[in-house]
Amino acid sequence: MSNQESDIFDLIIRGGTVIDGTRRPRFDADVGIRHGRIAEIGDLRAHTAAKIIDATGRIVAPGFIDSHTHDDAAILFDPQMICKISQGVTTVITGNCGISLAPLSPDSPHPMPLSLLTGDEHAPHATFSRFADYLDAVRGSPSSVNVAAMVGHTTLRVMTMDSLDREANSDEIQAMQGLLSEALEAGAIGVSTGTYYPPASAAPMEEVISVCRPLTGTGAVYVTHMRNEADGCIDSLNETFEIGRALDVPVVISHHKLQREVNFGKSTLTLPLIRAAMRCQCVALDCYPYDASSTMLHTDETKLQGRVRIATSEAHPELAGRDLGEIAEEWGVSRVEASRRLQPASAIYFSMDENDVRRILAFEETMIGSDGLSLGEKPHPRLWGTFPRVLGHYSRDVGLFPLETAVWKMSGLTARNFGLTGRGTLETGNHADVVIFDAATIKDRATYDTPAVAADGVEAVIVNGELTWWRGEHCGARAGEVLVRSRLNQA
Ligand code: ZN
DSSP: OOHHHHHEEEEEEEEEEEOOSSSOOOEEEEEEEETTEEEEEEOOTTOEEEEEEEOTTSEEEEOEEESSOOOTTHHHHSTTOHHHHTTTEEEEEEOOTTOOSOSOOTTOOOOTTTHHHHOOTTSOOOOOSSHHHHHHHHHHSOOSSEEEEOEEHHHHHHHHOSOSSSOOOHHHHHHHHHHHHHHHHHTOOEEEEETTSHHHHTOOHHHHHHHTGGGTTTTOEEEEEOSOSSTTHHHHHHHHHHHHHHHTOOEEETTOOOOSGGGTTTHHHHHHHHHHHHTTSOEEEEEOSOSOEEEEOOOSGGGGOSEEEEEEESSOGGGTTSBHHHHHHHHTSOHHHHHHHHOSEEEEEEOOOHHHHHHHHHSTTEEEOOOOOOOSSSOOTHHHHHHHIIIIIIIIISOSSOHHHHHHHTTHHHHHHHTOTTOSSOOTTSBOOEEEEOTTTOBOOOOSSSOOOOOBSEEEEEETTEEEEETTEEOOOOOOOBOOOHHHHHO
């Protein structure tokens, strides 16, 4: 390459303050991008570029990695992914909580919560019988964000078992192992489980360990929506650690939380337990910055305690946004009966303590993941607000941690935990996933009443070198790639 060519960039971000995703203190520098990579960070005043963005007074950071999503189908049917891009998210990790869109055959049943991904009866999304077919479909019709995909244990059960209310037998376990190996070969970055949910709750720890055996030695991760996040949270943590040790793989505890009032404050017990486990094995965790959760509408009394707000209902779409208690009263039935009549449905559960949320968010190693569900008109606001809420509300306004830490929790830390090489930090040679935001004004605007609203303060988002979001508008770029595990990357 001649000197002249090396002086020219595709894009220069000038005059900004770099927070590089490693937790080191911010510094002023220009960022030069060429061929989708970060070509130089420093004083580039003497250089030219096809496009120049003036970032004076702004933070320039690595694009955020959403460690916990259910975007498996959304990236295909809503490829612009404005709900994520508008927050500065450039990579989503899919296949969480035991549910993934692949492998599923066209005639597989879609029990809740799997149907949160597969769409409703009237408008089902495409399913893919091989994991490789799913990744090919994503590559063939790229979205605006990068995707690192996991395979779900519940999905594997649905594919191989004729009834889900029991433990898998050895033939079924072998079949699941085969499907998992195929998925890993195709590029899945790990497995997730959702033993909290009915289709997988009958699976004992031994089944999970056997099914996940192909993970061992691959570098892929074991990610879990644990069996219990309420009264049994300590037992569930121990089960998770034991699975990780038995398989000798890194574990990720999804959306760590303590549900039900009797468990409020127990993060003072769970976090030290997690810290202690981290000394002996690889443990990671994520959290979303809200004190309400959201998932399928349960019909189990113990899971319906506290205030429950309907997010979607196929039977009664007009009741989205209403409280279950009110609906039950109007109908003159119990909350359980009202939940049955609303099915299939999803809901928002106001079941956490703000102090636990803050303690878990502030725990050094906690990653940020939205857990957003792209469903209906009244989704949980975390779908649109998670990342700006951590940067604006929790870091700047509440002062929970410095901005450098906040950025690290949504970029460098996440890339490290999921083995996403060349992402998550602003370094020469890395892929050019970049967000430019205003630290003084960044703020989530999504609320429970109006959840589908883009945040303030995210000025520009660049994915693989392509300007994708600019001052409140999507630029049309769909430069997202399928990310595979480091070990495969290096092969
Ligand atoms: Zn979950």
